[in-house]
Every structure is written in C-alpha cells, then in structure tokens.
Amino acid sequence: MAKQVQPSLESFLQAGDTPQPRPDEVAKTFKRRSVNIDLQKSIQLLDDAVSPSVNRPVRTPRSGYRHVNYTPNRLDSRFNTSVKDVFVFTPAKTKEGDELRTQNISPVLPILTTTQNMEFTTGIDMTEDLTQSNLTFLADGDPGLKASSGLYEDFMSAMKRCPAPHQVMDLLSCYEMSCSELVTKLKKLQKGVTRNQPKLKRTVTTLGLLRGELETWQLVKSLYKDRLETEAKDDDMNSNDEGLLTKVWSLSEQNITSHLYEKDRLVRQSQLVIDWLEMCAAENLDTWAENVKMFVDQPVSWENSLHHLQKMKQGLRATTERPTISEMDPDAPHRQRKPLDDLDKEDERLLLKCLFWCLRAGQLDKAQELCHICGQPWRAASLEGWRLLHDPNYYSYSSAGDGKQSSVEGNAYRDVWKSVCWRMASETELDKYERALYAALSGNLESLLPVCVSWMDFLWAYYKVMVDIKVEQEIRLHRHVTRTLDSMPPEFWDKMLEPQEIFKEIGASVDEAVRQESEHWYHLIQKFVILGDVPALINVMHSWLQNRKDYLPQHLLRLMVHIVLFLKSIGHVSKEDLCEAIIEAYVADLIKSKRKSLVAHYVATLRAPAQVQWYASFLEGVEETEERQQCLVWAEEEGLDVAAITKAVVERVRDRETTALPPENSLAPDVTVTAEDRAKIDAIDWLVFDESHRSEAMKQANAIMRAFIAVKKHLAARQAFEKLPTDSIDVIYRQWHLQTGTGELPVEDSNAIREYMCMKAYLDAVESFNDWFSLYHQGRPAKPSVGSEGVASFTDRVALEHKMKQYQMEMERWRHSLRQQTRVTKDRIYNVLLFADGGWLVDAEEETDMDEVRQRQMSQLRKLHLPALCLNLHNVLHSSEMYADAVQIADVIASEHHQLYQDFDTESLQHLLGQISRSSRCLLDENKDPLGYEVV
Incomplete structure (x- = not known):
C-alpha cells in the first residue's frame, strides 16, 4: 500500500x-x-x-549443485544486471550443465505464480515492444496456442538429434531450452496486449503450463544427471569412507560437509532439490529488489526515527504524539519496548520481506548487499555466520610461494551463531519475516513455515531443514575441536524427516491452498521424480488418462510422454503396459490435432503390433495422394513396417460395413459409387506406391472386388480393378525374381493372379452384356409411323418411302451390330463359365495356410453369379434368335468336366431349363429338332 x-x-x-x-x-x-x-x-x-508484475525474464544460472555451501551461495556476477537488461534478455544456448531459471507456478488452473506467492511485484515499464509481426500474430488468433505450436516439432527434433543413451543429458537440455525460449516469447506476447482480452486468457494458461514444464525438465535434468553419474560410485565411496576420517581432515567443516555430499546420495540429491527450488524462485527477485532499494535505501537505518530524535535533541516538538525509540542501536525496539516511526516500520517490514525472499532464492549475497544499501551493515554481518570453517593452511602452501599464510575461511564459532539464530527465530515479538530469515539459517522449521505460501515454498523449507540437520549432525560427529560445541535445542533434531514423510506432511498441511497444490499435475510429477519412485509416477500419469483423458492439456500430455521415453532410454522404466498407453494417448492426440509429420516418430516408440495398428489408423484419415506418399516416407525413415501398415490400412477400410443392397438383376448397370465405396477403392493406392507391395495390392484389390461383386456393384468393382496398374502381373513376377532368383511364384501369389484374371473375365462379361442390353433395347431404330388418315399426297408418299428405306438400312446395320455384340457377349460369358484349370474363382493350387474366409466368399460368388450368367446368356441368344446356341447351354451346365450344375440350386436350375425349353419350341417352329439339328 x-x-x-x-x-x-x-x-x-x-x-x-x-x-x-x-x-x-x-x-x-x-x-x-x-x-x-x-x-x-x-x-x-x-x-x-506492490502491483502484480506482467513478466519476468528467463536467465541462465550457475551450473551444478552447491553441495559445499549447503546454505545460499554468493550472488553470481551474471545476476548483476539492470532492470532493462533483465527484461530484454533472450536466452541462448548455455554451456554444458547450465540451467535456465523460470518462475514458480502451481500448474493447474487457476495457476498461482510465484509472484502471487511471494506477494511482491513491480509495475516497472517494459522496455521491449512487440514487433509488427508479433502484432499481426496477435490479431490472427490465440497467441498462446500459435506460439506453442512449434514446440511439438522441437521436441521431436531434439529426440532425433540425441538418440543415443549417452546423449540423454543433451536431450534434456534441448527440452529445457525449447521450453525456456517459448516462455520468453509468451512473456513478450503477454506484455504486448491488455489483460482483459479473451485471447490473452488462454495465453496466460499456456504460459503457466510451459513454466511448470520448464521447471520439471530442470528438476529431471539436475537429479538424473547425478543419479546416472553416481550409481556405480556410491559403493566404492562407502567402502573407503573410514580412510578419509583423519584428524587433519576433520579440522575443516567444509571437508566434512563435502565428504558427506560425496558419500550420501540422499543428502546430495536433497541439496539439488533445494538448488532447483531456489533457482525457480530467483527469477522473480531482481526487479522487486531494485524497487526496494528505490524506496528503502538510506545512508542510515531508520532515518525517520533518527530525525525525530534529532528534533527532540534540538528542543523541537515531535511530529507524532506516540513515543518511539530513544536510542538508535539495532536492539533498541526490543530492549525499550518502543516502536519505530511508522514509515520506518513499513520500510523495515518491506526490507525484511525482501531479505527473506533473497534467501529463498538462494541469493544471500544480494540480501547482504541490500542491507548495506539500506543502512543496516550489522544485519548483513548477522547473515554471514553460516559459512563453514576451513583453514587452507592445513592442506596446501601459499600459491605464491612466498610462505605467507592463507586466510581462514568461515566461522569458527558457527555453533554459537546458529544457536543465537535459533533463539531469534523463536522470538515471537520479532517480525515474521525476520524470524523466518534466521529460521532458514538455523533449521527452525516451526518459524519458517508461517511465511511459506506455496507448495514449492513448503518443500524448500522442509528440505532445507532436513539437509541442515544432516550436515550439522555430520559436523558434530566428525569435527575435531578443543572446546565443547554449543548444543542445539531438542526441537532442532526432531525434524529429521525422510523425503516420504516430508511430502506426506505437506500434503496434510493446514493450508488448504497448499494441499490443493500438492495434487496438481506438475507437482505430482515433481514429487515422484524427487522420490525416484518411477512406478508411482507411471501409475499417477496413467490414472490421469483414465479419469480426465479429454481434459488433459496437450502440453501436459507431451511432458508425460517424453518423461516416459526418457526413462525408457536410460532403462529406468517400469509398467510397460501403462507406458504404452501413455504413448498411445499422445499418438492419438497428434492424429486428432493433425500433426502428421510427428506421428511416425512416436508410433515407432511403441511395440510392433501397436505400431501397425496406430499408424494404419492414422493413414486412414489421409486422402491426398502427395500426403499419402509423404506419410509412407516418414514411416520408412522411422523404421516402421510399411508393408504391414499399408496392408492394415486397406483391410481396415474394406472391412467397414456397408448398407447397400444388391439389385434384382445381377448384371444390370450399376452407376452408383458411394463415398464409402470410393474410400475402399482409393485405399488400394497405399499398396501401389511401392512395387514390392504389388502382390499384396492385388490380393487386397481382389478382396475389395469380391465385396463389390457380392452386392453387384459392378461399376465400383471395375474402378477397383483399374486401380491396379496394367503391368501388375509382370511387376509381381519381377519382384519375386529379384528376391529369390526364381520365376516360380508362391502358391498364394499365383492364386491371387488367377483370381485377378477371373475378376477381369467377369467384369468384361458384365460390360459386354450391358452393352448388348443397351443396344437391344435402346439402339433399335424406330419404324416410321403413318398417320391415322394415311398418306394424303404424292409428296408424303415419296417422303414415307424414303424414310422406310432409311429405316431398313438402319435396321440392317442394327442387326449386324447386334449379331456382333451377341457373339462378343457370348464369348465373354463363356470365358467365365468355362474358365480354364478348374473354373471361375477356383484356385488352381491348394495353399498350405488356406484363407477360409476367402474360400467361402469365392464359393458364394460362384453360386450367386454363375446361374445368373447362364440365364442372361440364354436371354442374349434367345433374343438374338440364336436358339440352337441357347439350347446348348444345357450341355455346358450338365458337363462333368466343368460341373457347373453344382453351383445351381433347384429353383434356379428349373427356371433356366424352362427358358431353354422355350428356345427348343422355337427350333421346332423352324422345322428343326429340339436341339437345333436339321430334320431329315
């Protein structure tokens, strides 16, 4: 205020x-x-x-963990930048081990940022404006969604650049860098538009999700770098531990602490967690600290109280009636039980809050710098006593070779200082932030928790106290001293909690907001990463898919998948089925969002059967020819089984149910091809792109044609037939010869070619019959008609005679065309009825693994169409007055060589014989016997 x-x-x-x-x-x-x-x-x-800030920059912090200085380190020189430099900073690639800092969030809507948690911000003017392209970008649509659209490709590219197991840390760095760059970009977009715009609400949501993801990748990188590097070293360290515990070695608290970090994985990784939590908090610190210096900096402390004392010394009337301190030493307010001036009290509260959050961000040197700037060097000195004792003269000579002794580092009476800090933190009359400041340095958890407002703050407090206790315990156990160390109160040792207990206590916090944050997506992932509980992590992520699959943000799903893939790459994964389900959910999301270039890469991480089914499902929705070819190229690049996938695509498409019913006349023209039919026909294209798949293309085309012919969709069947290139048979022989060096095809390929020829014969017969039917019923010339009154004049009679001659000529041409078309139709139908080597749709060779479904379909097609073909052949011959040929159909059906009668049922056979008998009567009318022979 x-x-x-x-x-x-x-x-x-x-x-x-x-x-x-x-x-x-x-x-x-x-x-x-x-x-x-x-x-x-x-x-x-x-x-x-004190107003909410709009943005915070992303900065590059120190690398590695700070295990020697288990309390906050000195401020890195890279943080000494101006406010302007902070906000125009663009992250670049860092050196190996460097990490990026970002804001702390609570990654479930509504998103709570660290700015809200720390209760401090600034309204400082931003110095970097949006470019014209960004302004156009904002006008086009939701800036958050558009800006983050490229992140999916970035993650896939990172996986391709770092595929080897030894590159996993580089891979995590790529993930981190991609998220960091996008967070920076979204911050620029966010500050370029007003907050009440609907578009910006989704941008803020996306920014919060990406902040949580960035922090998670930073944590994973930090912890797993240590875990992978030290798994094989811990046993050797423990076995040689006693050899290092020498008397000289134990004189240095730094040596004792360093050895503790080297031998104790839990302490070392707990410090990494603390470093990560401080790194996340540091991002919000710099700008606010600048404002604190702007309003609190002064040559002396409590300047307003000092001014009142100066006035009273000069005999002037005070500006306030309330008594204030009469002495200016740091302990005066507590010793005299008198307050400071109201303005000084407000400045003091603001300064103490800033000092605590500097400590929370791991920047104790910045806190000391503020103390000096604000006229409180005594407080800066009070924050210095945590440093561990180390006398380098015991271990090395002066580097200059001049025989001079090096300065002793740290506080020889750190135990006394720490005991005093504990008592200060327990003093209820002090400001809560002042108590928390010294509580963090002395391990007083009870005084530290009241100022923590977020899940990450609570986690930092618990872990900092845990590490502090373990370090203190180790120092008191091994340090060689000539005096008795000042003891810590019993309450100090009572907070020796294990990580599982820490998370349990945070989850049961009295603060409802903290309890809710404990169940947030990113915090749960971070929790199990810290605990190293991979099975629990997989379980909880899989449970989100089951319970809220349609509500999971895409960025969260992407994080889940890449965590699973990272764990698989280092061999730490468990529950393979659940991991597969998580990856499949991401693949489904990529397909749904039409990120076609990414699907093949992530499908390749699945098991082989799932690869075929998922990529086939994806290809079903690809319709453009060029896109289909490109999708197959991507599949080949990722090592997928393209042949099995394309086969599965065609099978999935052709197995779709259809509601079409066959027409009554089996050979009637069918000019309707539905969208479903077209999809099945176009599916053959998947198998035509590669000549090595031509054999399978023919088999699938045959299956599709069988389905069409079964419902008498002859036009659709013809289009399916024409989908196969005309040289398909030659290609099949050539491909087989290239593979085996022999020209003899396998039985199944040979039968497929035979079936393909059967389909061609049948479709040719249908087309020929349709042409004859059209010519007979529609192509017959119309006879000139004479009016009811007859021909009235000579001119009319001449005209009529001319028309009659023209009609007779056209009639003769029609009869000639009909005879030719009849012969063609007769030949083509007989090609089907008398198909060589066993008959139409009968395999010449028996396959070892016979496809029973195919055999049943071909048998049904013979029973359905051969009787109809015979009947239609009779109609063609009888209508063309070729009665003898029509009667001969009976001989063909009765022949034991072809055994066509087996495909007739009783009703169809009786009907055909009845038609043949009609032709026999016509022969008798022509003075021939019933079989068409001349009567002698």
Whole structure:
C-alpha cells in the first residue's frame, strides 16, 4: 500500500525552524518534503512497487549443485544486471550443465505464480515492444496456442538429434531450452496486449503450463544427471569412507560437509532439490529488489526515527504524539519496548520481506548487499555466520610461494551463531519475516513455515531443514575441536524427516491452498521424480488418462510422454503396459490435432503390433495422394513396417460395413459409387506406391472386388480393378525374381493372379452384356409411323418411302451390330463359365495356410453369379434368335468336366431349363429338332 506522507509534511512545516540536513546524509524525510515533489507520482510509484508484475525474464544460472555451501551461495556476477537488461534478455544456448531459471507456478488452473506467492511485484515499464509481426500474430488468433505450436516439432527434433543413451543429458537440455525460449516469447506476447482480452486468457494458461514444464525438465535434468553419474560410485565411496576420517581432515567443516555430499546420495540429491527450488524462485527477485532499494535505501537505518530524535535533541516538538525509540542501536525496539516511526516500520517490514525472499532464492549475497544499501551493515554481518570453517593452511602452501599464510575461511564459532539464530527465530515479538530469515539459517522449521505460501515454498523449507540437520549432525560427529560445541535445542533434531514423510506432511498441511497444490499435475510429477519412485509416477500419469483423458492439456500430455521415453532410454522404466498407453494417448492426440509429420516418430516408440495398428489408423484419415506418399516416407525413415501398415490400412477400410443392397438383376448397370465405396477403392493406392507391395495390392484389390461383386456393384468393382496398374502381373513376377532368383511364384501369389484374371473375365462379361442390353433395347431404330388418315399426297408418299428405306438400312446395320455384340457377349460369358484349370474363382493350387474366409466368399460368388450368367446368356441368344446356341447351354451346365450344375440350386436350375425349353419350341417352329439339328 502506498505511504501517506502528507500529514507529516504539514505538521513538520508548522514546527517553525527546520534543522538542515547533512550534505552526505540526506534523510528520506527531507527527500519527501521537497517543495517540487510530485506527491501523486510518489504514491503511484509506491503502488507500482506492490502491483502484480506482467513478466519476468528467463536467465541462465550457475551450473551444478552447491553441495559445499549447503546454505545460499554468493550472488553470481551474471545476476548483476539492470532492470532493462533483465527484461530484454533472450536466452541462448548455455554451456554444458547450465540451467535456465523460470518462475514458480502451481500448474493447474487457476495457476498461482510465484509472484502471487511471494506477494511482491513491480509495475516497472517494459522496455521491449512487440514487433509488427508479433502484432499481426496477435490479431490472427490465440497467441498462446500459435506460439506453442512449434514446440511439438522441437521436441521431436531434439529426440532425433540425441538418440543415443549417452546423449540423454543433451536431450534434456534441448527440452529445457525449447521450453525456456517459448516462455520468453509468451512473456513478450503477454506484455504486448491488455489483460482483459479473451485471447490473452488462454495465453496466460499456456504460459503457466510451459513454466511448470520448464521447471520439471530442470528438476529431471539436475537429479538424473547425478543419479546416472553416481550409481556405480556410491559403493566404492562407502567402502573407503573410514580412510578419509583423519584428524587433519576433520579440522575443516567444509571437508566434512563435502565428504558427506560425496558419500550420501540422499543428502546430495536433497541439496539439488533445494538448488532447483531456489533457482525457480530467483527469477522473480531482481526487479522487486531494485524497487526496494528505490524506496528503502538510506545512508542510515531508520532515518525517520533518527530525525525525530534529532528534533527532540534540538528542543523541537515531535511530529507524532506516540513515543518511539530513544536510542538508535539495532536492539533498541526490543530492549525499550518502543516502536519505530511508522514509515520506518513499513520500510523495515518491506526490507525484511525482501531479505527473506533473497534467501529463498538462494541469493544471500544480494540480501547482504541490500542491507548495506539500506543502512543496516550489522544485519548483513548477522547473515554471514553460516559459512563453514576451513583453514587452507592445513592442506596446501601459499600459491605464491612466498610462505605467507592463507586466510581462514568461515566461522569458527558457527555453533554459537546458529544457536543465537535459533533463539531469534523463536522470538515471537520479532517480525515474521525476520524470524523466518534466521529460521532458514538455523533449521527452525516451526518459524519458517508461517511465511511459506506455496507448495514449492513448503518443500524448500522442509528440505532445507532436513539437509541442515544432516550436515550439522555430520559436523558434530566428525569435527575435531578443543572446546565443547554449543548444543542445539531438542526441537532442532526432531525434524529429521525422510523425503516420504516430508511430502506426506505437506500434503496434510493446514493450508488448504497448499494441499490443493500438492495434487496438481506438475507437482505430482515433481514429487515422484524427487522420490525416484518411477512406478508411482507411471501409475499417477496413467490414472490421469483414465479419469480426465479429454481434459488433459496437450502440453501436459507431451511432458508425460517424453518423461516416459526418457526413462525408457536410460532403462529406468517400469509398467510397460501403462507406458504404452501413455504413448498411445499422445499418438492419438497428434492424429486428432493433425500433426502428421510427428506421428511416425512416436508410433515407432511403441511395440510392433501397436505400431501397425496406430499408424494404419492414422493413414486412414489421409486422402491426398502427395500426403499419402509423404506419410509412407516418414514411416520408412522411422523404421516402421510399411508393408504391414499399408496392408492394415486397406483391410481396415474394406472391412467397414456397408448398407447397400444388391439389385434384382445381377448384371444390370450399376452407376452408383458411394463415398464409402470410393474410400475402399482409393485405399488400394497405399499398396501401389511401392512395387514390392504389388502382390499384396492385388490380393487386397481382389478382396475389395469380391465385396463389390457380392452386392453387384459392378461399376465400383471395375474402378477397383483399374486401380491396379496394367503391368501388375509382370511387376509381381519381377519382384519375386529379384528376391529369390526364381520365376516360380508362391502358391498364394499365383492364386491371387488367377483370381485377378477371373475378376477381369467377369467384369468384361458384365460390360459386354450391358452393352448388348443397351443396344437391344435402346439402339433399335424406330419404324416410321403413318398417320391415322394415311398418306394424303404424292409428296408424303415419296417422303414415307424414303424414310422406310432409311429405316431398313438402319435396321440392317442394327442387326449386324447386334449379331456382333451377341457373339462378343457370348464369348465373354463363356470365358467365365468355362474358365480354364478348374473354373471361375477356383484356385488352381491348394495353399498350405488356406484363407477360409476367402474360400467361402469365392464359393458364394460362384453360386450367386454363375446361374445368373447362364440365364442372361440364354436371354442374349434367345433374343438374338440364336436358339440352337441357347439350347446348348444345357450341355455346358450338365458337363462333368466343368460341373457347373453344382453351383445351381433347384429353383434356379428349373427356371433356366424352362427358358431353354422355350428356345427348343422355337427350333421346332423352324422345322428343326429340339436341339437345333436339321430334320431329315
């Protein structure tokens, strides 16, 4: 809240003479009572200091873990940047081991940022504007979705660049860098538009998800780098542990602590967790610290209280009736039981809060710097006592070779300092942030938790206390001292919690918001990563798919999949079936969102049967020819079984149910090809792209044609037949010869070619019959008609005679065409009825593994179409007055060589014989015997 200084200024002006400030020590009171001061502007600046910030930059922190200094390290020089530099910083590739910092979030909507958790922000003006392209980008659609669309390709590219197991750390760095760059981009987009725009709401949501993902990758990278590097070393370290515990070695607290980190995996990785939590918090710190210096910096501490004392010393009336401290030493407020000036109290509270969050962010040196700037060097000194004792003179000579001794590092009486800090943290009269500041340095969890407002704050507090206790225990166990160390209170040792107990206590926190955050997606993933509980991690991610599959954000699903793939690459994965389900869910999402270029890569991570089914399912929705070819290229690049996949695609398409019913006349023209039919026909294209798949293409085309002919869709069957290139038989022989060196095809390929020829014969017969039917019924010339009154004039009679001659000529041409078409139709139908080597749709050779479904279909097609072909052949011959040929059909059916009668049922056979008998009567009318022979 802004500070109201106007009443103090008025009362101060009424006091008469005003003491002149010293040139080098201009108190804040004098600054604020300047005649030219813009009071409203000052209030606005104060409001801005506590207003929510829009963005925080992404920065590159130190690499590695800080195990020697288990409390916060000195501030890296890279953090000494101006506010402007912070906000225009663009992350670049860091050196190996470097990590990127980002904001702390609670990654489930509504998203709670660390800015909200820490209760401090700034309204400082952003110095980087959006470019014109970005403005256009914002106008086109949701900026968050568009900006993050390329992240999926980035992750796949990273996996392709780092496929080997020894490149897993590089892979995690790529993931981290991709997320960091996108977070930076979204921050720029966010600050370029107003917050009440509907588009920005989804952008903020996306930004929160990506922050959580970035932090998760940073944690995974940090912990698993240590786990993979030290798995084989821990046993050797433990076996040689006793040899290092020498008397000289135990004189250094740094040596003891370093050895603890080297031998104890739990302590070392717990420190990595602390470093990660501090890294996440550090991102929000710099700008607010600058504002603290803007409003709190002063040459001396508590300048307003000092000013009151100076006025009282000069005999002037105080500006407040309430008594304040009469001495200016740091302990005066507590010793005298008197308050500071209200402005000083507010400044003190703001400073203490900033100091605590500097410590929370692992930047103790920044906190000490602020103490000096704000006129409290004594407090900076009080924060220095945590440093571990180390005398380098015991272990090495001066590097300069001059015989001079090196300076002793750390605090020889750290135990005393820590005991004092514990008591200060337990002092209820102190500000809660001051208590928390010293509680974090002394391991006082009870005083540290009240200022923690988020899940990550609580986790930091518990882990920091746990590591502090373990380090203190190790030092007191091994340090060689000549005096008795000051003991810590019993409550200090009671908080020796294991990681499982820590998460259990956080999950049962009295703070409802923290309990809810404990169940957030990203925090659950981070929890199990910290615990190293891979089975539980897989279980919880799989449970999200079952319970809220349709509501999981795409970015969360992508994170889940890549965590699973990372664990598989290092051999730490378990519950293979659940992992497969997670990957399959991501593949389904890629297919749904039409990210076609990514599908093949992630399908390749599945088991072989699932690869075929999922990629076939994906290809079903690809319709354009060029896209189909490209999808097959991607599949080949990823090592997928293209032959099995394309076969599965065609089978899936042709197995779709159809509601079409066959027409009554089996050979009637069928000019309707539905969309379902077209999809089945076009599916053959999948097997035509590669000549090595031509054999399978023919088999699938035969199956599709069988289905069409069964429902008498002859036009669709013809189109399916034409999908196969005309050289398909030659290609099949050539491909087989290239593979085996012999020209003798396997039985199944030989039977497929025979069936293909049967289909061609049948379709040719159908087309020929349709042509004859059209010519007979529609091509017959119409006879000229004579009116009811006859021919009235000579001219009309001449015209009629001319028409009759023309009609007779056309009639003769029609009869000639009909005779030719009849002969062609007769020959083509007989090609079907008398098909060589066993008959139409009868395999010449018996296969070892016979396809019973195919055999049943071909048998049914023979029973359905051969009787119909015989009947239609009789109609053609009888209508063309070729009665003898029509009667001969009976001989063909009765022949034991062809045994066509086996495909007739009683009813169809009786009907055909009845038609043949009609032709026999016509022969008798022509003075021939019933079989068509001349009567002698």
